[in-house]
Amino acid sequence: MALTGIQIFKLLPQTNCKECGAPTCLAFAMNLASGKAELDACPYVSDEAREQLAEASAPPILPVQIGKGVRARTVGGETVQYRHEKTFFNPTALAGKIKSDMDDKELDQKLKVWNAFQFERVGFTLRPELVALEDANGDADAFAAKAKKIAENSEFNLILMSENLDVMKAAVEVCKFKNPLIYAATKDNFDDFSALAKENDLPLTIKADSVEGLMEMTDKLRDEGFKKIVIDSGSRDVKKAYEDQVNIRRAALKKSNRSVGYPTIVFPCEMASNLDMETLLASMFIAKYGAICVMSDFASESLFALLLERLNIFTDPQRPMTVVEDIYPIGNPDENSPVLITTNFALTYFIVSGEIEGSKVPAWLLVKDTEGLSVLTAWAAGKFAGDDVGMFVKKCGIADKVKNKELIIPGYAASITGEIEEELPDWTVTVGPREAPHLPAFLKQRQ
Numbered sequence: 001m002a003l004t005g006i007q008i009f010k011l012l013p014q015t016n017c018k019e020c021g022a023p024t025c026l027a028f029a030m031n032l033a034s035g036k037a038e039l040d041a042c043p044y045v046s047d048e049a050r051e052q053l054a055e056a057s058a059p060p061i062l063p064v065q066i067g068k069g070v071r072a073r074t075v076g077g078e079t080v081q082y083r084h085e086k087t088f089f090n091p092t093a094l095a096g097k098i099k100s101d102m103d104d105k106e107l108d109q110k111l112k113v114w115n116a117f118q119f120e121r122v123g124f125t126l127r128p129e130l131v132a133l134e135d136a137n138g139d140a141d142a143f144a145a146k147a148k149k150i151a152e153n154s155e156f157n158l159i160l161m162s163e164n165l166d167v168m169k170a171a172v173e174v175c176k177f178k179n180p181l182i183y184a185a186t187k188d189n190f191d192d193f194s195a196l197a198k199e200n201d202l203p204l205t206i207k208a209d210s211v212e213g214l215m216e217m218t219d220k221l222r223d224e225g226f227k228k229i230v231i232d233s234g235s236r237d238v239k240k241a242y243e244d245q246v247n248i249r250r251a252a253l254k255k256s257n258r259s260v261g262y263p264t265i266v267f268p269c270e271m272a273s274n275l276d277m278e279t280l281l282a283s284m285f286i287a288k289y290g291a292i293c294v295m296s297d298f299a300s301e302s303l304f305a306l307l308l309e310r311l312n313i314f315t316d317p318q319r320p321m322t323v324v325e326d327i328y329p330i331g332n333p334d335e336n337s338p339v340l341i342t343t344n345f346a347l348t349y350f351i352v353s354g355e356i357e358g359s360k361v362p363a364w365l366l367v368k369d370t371e372g373l374s375v376l377t378a379w380a381a382g383k384f385a386g387d388d389v390g391m392f393v394k395k396c397g398i399a400d401k402v403k404n405k406e407l408i409i410p411g412y413a414a415s416i417t418g419e420i421e422e423e424l425p426d427w428t429v430t431v432g433p434r435e436a437p438h439l440p441a442f443l444k445q446r447q
């Protein structure tokens with residue numbers, strides 16, 4: 001059970017030093033208890049207290065690392081029921097299922113196709129991360145051979161699906177270097193599977209036939225100090241599975257129920273008869289707390305929608321997406337290339353840079369930090385005023401890269417022209433078009 005604010009307060013140094021950012025140790029303790037502060041913010045907490053508090057201040061849904069390499073993922077680690085309360089942290093990992101009796105050639109082909117499903121959006125590469133390898137017939141050698149092939153020859157990480165100890169052992173032996181998720185320990189194989197996970201330090205799924213059925217097993221493991229746990233409440237009925245997800249999240253967050261404070265795995269592939277319906281269910285589980293979502297297959301039209309939904313839901317709603325303030329060369333510009341300026345709101349940057357790139361006119365794009373605000377919003381908030389823009393142009397070093405001292409500003413910011421000219425007497429300010437799609441014609445006609 002989590003500690004209360006007062007219990008936490010008793011373990012803190014009680015110096016009210018304020019170095020954590022809170023006005024008093026009591027306020028800090030209250031923030032810790034409600035998950036709004038990190039223990040590391042207190043520089044003076046003793047090791048002994050740290051140990052006790054670490055448990056109490058751990059996220060109510062524990063984070064679990066699955067896999068290695070570029071497709072490795074942390075799942076869980078969530079602290080709120082609703083995204084607008086703070087943010088969701090760790091995106092739902094998407095898995096595609098493969099059976100262990102699949103022909104080798106077919107497997108190679110499938111991995112090649114799945115690997116190609118990578119989509120660029122606002123500077124991120126969106127892609128699925130897991131293959132759920134399912135034991136088709138109890139053949140340990142075949143299962144291990146497929147696990148080895150996937151682990152060694154692809155970027156994908158693995159969920160190993162078998163309840164047979166020999167089969168699981170064989171696969172673990174050959175692919176443990178990739179930190180696969182073992183699926184699943186049940187009440188029938190619990191001792192053997194938990195021993196295997198502990199020996200190899202691998203994440204383990206606990207599967208039961210109800211939420212209540214999970215608790216005895218998760219508690220036993222936690223008492224033994226093992227926390228790399230993923231849970232499956234066993235429901236394959238859509239309504240029940242949805243309710244389980246909500247109840248698990250609520251119990252962990254609102255009732256501090258540590259027995260279910262783990263990331264969940266869900267199986268649209270076992271709840272629908274076609275991929276379209278699976279996709280619909282997966283979209284529901286991405287919104288409602290599925291930490292790992294297993295599909296029967298990946299297809300671009302289904303995956304793209306899910307990845308985009310995932311990006312949106314797991315983006316911090318309180319912070320606009322930004323790019324770094326800098327000089328961005330587009331298309332190999334030189335000292336005679338035009339210089340344009342915009343804000344660091346990611347959406348603005350990607351629209352504007354995309355249009356410049358499409359124009360095939362090499363250019364320098366200056367991106368000014370406006371705390372992620374669009375052109376007009378930044379102007380209205382005083383973060384894209386003429387003197388600020390002028391100062392940024394001076395300090396960013398663009399003057400050393402170009403002979404031509406002409407600055408093209410967004411059409412919507414025309415009113416700051418005079419202020420910029422005052423700040424930059426050597427420069428000419430040209431007002432560009434209002435909308436980025438008019439940039440290619442504007443740039444081409446100046447050549």
Ligand code: B12
Nearest residue numbers: 320342348373374375376377380381409410432433435436
């Ligand atoms: Co506001 N907001 N907002 N806002 N907001 C608007 C910008 C607007 C126009 C609404 C209105 O009243 N009609 C006013 C501004 C009025 C004005 O000054 N003329 C406005 C206001 C007043 C405010 C507030 C001051 C309100 C308040 O608190 N009283 C605050 C200020 C923020 C603050 O104080 N911190 C405010 C707040 C917000 C929030 C809710 C925070 C969001 C901010 C989101 C963000 O910026 N990250 C917000 C939004 C979303 C908007 C809204 C609806 C959309 C802005 C947007 O995202 N545009 C607009 C209304 C509207 O524009 N329809 C109001 C999309 C991006 C991509 O557009 O950056 O302008 P963009 O880029 C385009 C062009 O400018 C051009 O290409 C892009 C695509 O065409 N471009 C170019 C960009 N760079 C360059 C560079 C060159 C060289 C060229 C040629 C072209």
